[in-house]
Amino acid sequence: MAGHSHFSPANVEEHFEFTSEGRKRVILAFVAGVVALVIGIFLLSRGEGHEAAHAVAAHGAEHGGHLSGGAVSHHSAAYDWTNRIWVNLWLNGVFFTGIAIIGMFFVSIQYLAKAGWSSVLKRIPEAFPKFLFVTFPVLLLVFIFKGDVIFHWLHHGITDPASEHYDKIIAGKSGYLNKTFFLIRMVVFFALWLILWRSMRKRSLDEDLNGGTTNFYSMVRIATGFIVVMGISSSMSAWDWVMSIDTHWFSTMFGWYMFSSWHVTGLATITLTVLFLKDKGYMQYVNANHLHDLGKFMFAFSIFWTYVWFAQFLLIYYANFPEETIYFLERWEGHDKVYKATEILNVFFNFFFPFLIMMTRDAKRTPIFLKICCAFIIVGHYLDFYQMIMPGTLGPNGGYGLVEFGMVTIFASAFIYVISGELTKASLVAKNHPFLEEALHHDI
């Protein structure tokens, strides 16, 4: 598209059509994911891919005093191959919850900062939180029924001084880490996110019908409320859903670290969705200038993720406390080194590639470069979450198999299906947005 097109009148009633052809493809991907998952589960049950017995034997001796305190480190019972399924559900549940809620976060920030340029594409991120209706039950059910697979602190007798499984450190945290309080927090966070999103969405659709600025100003207020909620819930959900997996370990940075990972993944997903819609002939009013801004965001927040990741790493490395360094040691050389490759890829996918690909102005304005970068960021941050969750739960039994590929395909296709459905419910452009005129003339 021409970089100099100063004005493309918005087709104010542009509606996305989720064609039967499109539906078929997404369903096909979903089915392929299910098939891969089933084959993967079958192979796991046959003990292929991993020698379960060997792992357990190696384990008992080696991990007696496991410091990071993941669920895998303690259990004297034999490792159960089905754990990998539940852990994968949890991993994808947390990862896609992030993408979904960042949609709301992005829109809120735009309203709060009174950003004009993004009004032209705000319908895309605005649709994302719909997927919370899928991830919420996944996380809730996995926690209720299989929580002890993921969280060491849910193990029986762990806080009971009389039990042989008693763990003094974990017992000390039980005021916060206990089943009831955890569930309350989870339900409250999802409830607040969904309520705020629904009321934002309602006003946004009402604005299309009735115009005026009343809805705009109430959306600013909802956005403000959401940012406050997100400021607290993002950190707490990071402690709950991810950091407490390695129950002994702690890092004050962790909340912002996980949030930065969610954030940049969400930005990449927004960009990729916009680009796909453009390829289908929609949203021609989104031009190179808007893409440039999205590219800048991905560039900047990839650097921000790296900053947070590196600061956390450097400070732990430098101070060299055993109870802190164990987290990185486990990922670098522990667990038969199954996580070492991911640790390296993590930095390449999430820092070097986005940093180098998005460096120039032209790259940020060229769809193919943006797509490559989005792919690296989304895959890279899946790996980042994999790296946060797997070592503490599966230990040496982790790996990349059909279970992982199947599960992520299922979630990704479900995400595409749900979001496509949500996108059909409103015009692709918020036609009465007070800043739309600015966005259509956006030129940088």
Next chain:
Amino acid sequence: MSHVVSPIREHLVDGGKSYHDVTHDICKQVEGAPTKEWKIAFGVSCVIFAYGAYCLFWTWWEGIGVWGLNKTVGWAWDITNFVWWVGIGHAGTLISAVLLLFRQKWRTSINRSAEAMTIFAVLCAASFILAHMGRPWLFYWALPLPNTFGSLWVNFNSPLVWDVFAISTYLSVSLVFWYIGLVPDLATIRDRAQTKASKFWYGLFSLGWTGSAKTWARYEYVSLILAGISTPLVLSVHTIVSMDFATSVIPGWHTTIFPPYFVAGAIFSGFAMVQTLLLITRVVFKLEDYITIEHIEMMNIIVTVTGSIVGIAYLTEFFIAWYSGVEYESYCFINRATGPYWWAYWMMMTCNVISPQLFWFKSIRTNLLVSFFLSIVVNVGMWFERFVIIVSSLHRDYLPSSWAMFSPTMYDMGDYIFSFGLFFTLFFLFAKFLPVVNMAEVKAVMKGVSSNYPHKKSHGGGKAKTTTH
């Protein structure tokens, strides 16, 4: 940049100013004789500066034994003041660089003073590094210079050396940024100059600026490149300052959230200081039409946001200290809140986290007097934050027999007073001899944001008809 502006945006220049009015309003304090108020204020800061210089001289003459340090609290006001000033020195570059990257037009009226303030604040911070050194004439030993002293070499593992690099780089880039931004305005003053001397000096420093389209294009390129360079730089400075503490193994210092939390705190205090200075400047130089309520409100919003981020960091630290189960860490935080330095802790909490929440009310954040008062409160709070982190973590170490308190001497206070003298003397000189608002950039954004370019104003209620035509 496109000049289409939504009618719901507030004006950034009031009073129906024309381009000529901008030049006239801002140049007049540079061109006229110093006012009586200016002379008094400048005189007072010179006196403070002289008293502080005497204290600093005595610190150097006698050595840092004149401070109130003891063997348990080996670092107190010196480093507190240093971190405080570096923090304040974050706002200028943030306003000019980050807000430029985010295309925030409201920055144009405040960036000049904010950048000047940044440079002076960084100089104040540097003065504490020099004061620390005991033998300041050997300051160049902090640089990795090839030398004839045998194997003498800086310790690259030390965050204090990283500090030297970060701050000297930051100072250089901030100076260049500020100066480049000044060039077109200096040329304006040169062209209006009445006396030979001012024609010569402003002419010299405006580097032969012609104002042709090509020079303007280069000006914009350079601004953008410098903004790109200074953004990571400004974040790195306070990150590294935080590492002076966080790389250690002292409970209360070693915590991974320090880098971004220090950066947020720095922006917080920097904006508060800009607010304090601009609220005075706009009245003294009658710049109410340029530094409008809208600008003040924006800065108050940033103060609230960063104050809340800092608040989340405080609570995170407190929570994780308990959650970690590390006895020393938990004790350190309980001691902060309830120990002998409880007053400093609650001072910090009140000033930094609680009082900025008042800005949630529009009537408060658009009230000049309250804004002025709270902007000072924030900086009091931020000074106490550093004091709490530094002194409360040190004063009760692992051996109860060596527990101690810190009490400042007149040289601790005098050296702090010195930095205020330095800061205000420089700021008043700047305010007299250089234009405090960037005329060229204000003119560049006037179309669409000045009330001189009328368009429908519709905000508040829903009756107003909106846009998209």
